[in-house]
Amino acid sequence: MQNNPLHCDPETGVCELPSAQNQEYTGPIEAGKKPVRIIYFTDPICSTCWGIEPQLRKLKLEYGHLVDIEYRMGGLLPDWTYNSGGISKPSDVAPHWDEVSRYYQMPIVGDVWITDPLHSSYPPSIAFKAAQMQDETRAIAFLRRIREMVFIEKKNITRWEHLAEAAENAGLNAETLKQDCETRANDAFQADLQLAAQWGVRGFPTLFFVDGSGAHEKVYGFKPYQMFENAVAKMQSGAQKNWYSKNWQDLFNQFPTLTTKEFAELTGHTFEAADQQLHALQKEGFLKSFVTENGILWKYTSLSK
Template sequence: MKVVIIGGGVAGLSLGLLLNKQNIEVVINEKMTEFHTRGHAFLMHLDGWSILEELSEGKNIPLPGIEIGEFNFNKSNGEPVKRQKLNLWRCIRRKDLIAFLNQLVPEGLIKTGRIFSHFIYENGKAVAAQFSNGEVEYGDIFIGADGSNSAVREAILGPVEFTKVEVKEVVGLCKNEALASKLPNVFTKFQSDTRGISFGMIPVSASDFVWFMQYNSLEADCSDKSTPEQLKAFCDFQLSDFPPIVNELLTTNDYSTSYIWNTRDFGLLPKFHEGNVVLIGDAAHLALPFTSAGTTNAILDAKALTEVLLKIGNSELAFEQYYASRKDEISKHIYLGRELKELFMHPEKIDGDKMVVPLISKKESDDKGDKPLKVQYFTDPICSTCWVVQPMLRRLKLEYGEYFDIDYRMGGLLPSWTDYQRGPITQPSDVASHWEEVCMIHGIPLDGDIWLEDPLPSSYPPSIAFKAAQMQDGDLAILFLRRIKEMLFLEKKNIVDLNYLENAAFEVGLDSAKFIKDYETKAQEAFRNDLILAQNMEVGVFPTLIFTNQDNKTIIAKGYQEYEYFEDIIHQLIPNAQKRSLNTDPVFLFSCFSTMTNKEFSFLSDKSVEDTEKTLDDLYERGYIDKFESKNGIIWKSKLADY
């Protein structure tokens, strides 16, 4: 089988390398004799750049660009709207990526100066590509990777209907070491809330930034043929009311290398192929740049197409499966781009709380839908017993998670120390000794010294913080609760401090700007509602778990209980419940849970204390996990969990 690829950009080069690696004969045909640098840089998700790393494996050619770990979204006056952690995104200069791919291409694989003209057909099947310079390339399969204005697409499917250009981008690349040191790995964006204009800046190296100014061309415009001086004047005028940092960056920009990009898209095609000719990348689908998905999608296309060609002998069936595997994701990006464009052009519709951050990648849960069992869990961030039942709750989720969802409620364990008395505990020093005792009994680390060195006056602030997290994302709120418990129980951090709470929110992927806003407003009322509910249900012990089945039969578990007790409740309420086989593989467990103590790992993996220590030390030495050592034990942090 010989594959003829038309287009030597990122899509065409990636596909050619993937096919060549499988010993498939490939020819890449590129119209340019030299690769241009237009399209200064782009963001790419791990889904894309992990494929590139596979291609360079064993060749000692490092992937260019730097990882971007944070997204800051602000109003044009500098007021924060969103601050969110980014997982697994990378900013790469286009010329650096093309150079990287070209280093991997075997000699003779690329033929340049070939502008596609038409296909030569025999018996209704394309047998060769004809180029305008008179050259012809014969093959069995033909791939159109020739970009958004694809001549191959038009040849096989006819013209597409592009959307009208309403938003344009001025794009540039400049060196500014001072700003790069202040904003390493941070994607910063400012957007007006009164008109359609925004400015974004992303570091692409330790000293360079790619920047863009998006603007509503129906409100103001600049000619594509403007001189560098005219382009600079246009940008300066449009951005005159933006924060000083914008001007600080642009003073180092060379406008002779900047350009205006007319953004547009077209709807999802009914198919990506005709006969033995198929499309990938922008030739197959085009989304507006608000989604930052174009380059990643091109590489994912190349990978998906390679896989089906290897698996399915019939090319048309392979192309149909390729389309089926990609169309839903592509459609989402097209419509998300249009949604974001609408918000951009009509800023009066923007609600900061609902602003979409398209770069946040979150895996869909496998446990969706109604479940036969509801569990209300009354807990508190400073409750030591709630901490030591974590191994049981985690195992319960792994083995019986298909049967129940947990509704987390805050119980209000410590309003203040005034007249507080629960058993023998009347003052902070009593908690210190109690925690040390709990640690000895249950073998799970707690450091009671926090209550001697920097005692918490109340558990209400971290409880309110949990409600703020919960308002934003239920799954991330559970990670947030886990994180602030680790801060308190092991790191001796006073989680009444809003700085610690904000940092924890950011660490787990919440929008920390929204978190602070909700903490100071709506979360207060949500916490009060939890307290009222706890009082009405006569909850006085933590943890309290209330299990209710579909027949409204209820069983209440209070305080510390052994795992078998929870299993028995589930079987009483769902007699036919079957537990999943527990996967005890360490890598799997650390993919499920971002952190684990020795006790948790031992309980989930059914290993002895000695085997647990040996396994965790081995994982640490191999670079799978990190560790934090507290006075009374270690917590291990996964490098595998992607939340």
């Protein structure tokens, strides 16, 4: 019986594909323009991928001058023909997401699986590929926005109205996005699925760190920041981290929204200290908050008008 891919194991930090083969890819991977190329296999509804957002944001700040992160879709949930791992229907996902949220200290609310469940993760994945066709940077902002929608705002991101809103939020042309979703974006998505199968990707998150010679190091599942940093150092000997400002205003100028865990990771504070500072900034009128039972998403007020 196949395991349901939405049953992400918090301990291993993996959302595993039901049909994945346990094989390691040992062949070379084409090098990138920067010293380290990172190919990141993910999915819009992968809760563990949401869990590593703090680490990835810090990686971009400290090593963005050395690394390029290339986002690939992996196709976590084709449909609902699964019945194991404690999850046999959409409503079973809700308590699981609540559990994962506590484990990663990231706001994840499972209510969407009760009120308006997704039938598949393919539509938002194809939409992301369409977004990439317009602009890579804005596509990443689009992916962030649809994740906020599904994990925090309880929105079914297979629905076009939510994808269109996210496109506009990210500065993309929604009409062009829709046209590409209905035509060439599916081919790009299928190419990602084929590459994932070729490289033996078993689940998400999976990141391949590639050096200039094509050698690579894989980081699989939820890992602390040190593991990402170690992978960069292994691929680029003597890699020096970039200094970045930990001032709250500078961080919110860099990232329009931050969770408490992300702010803690980026500032080096404890979760509790970060929470206190963010609440204090809110009282002073600098921040707005989107509060859920499982955590808070913070937004700089000057960016929310």
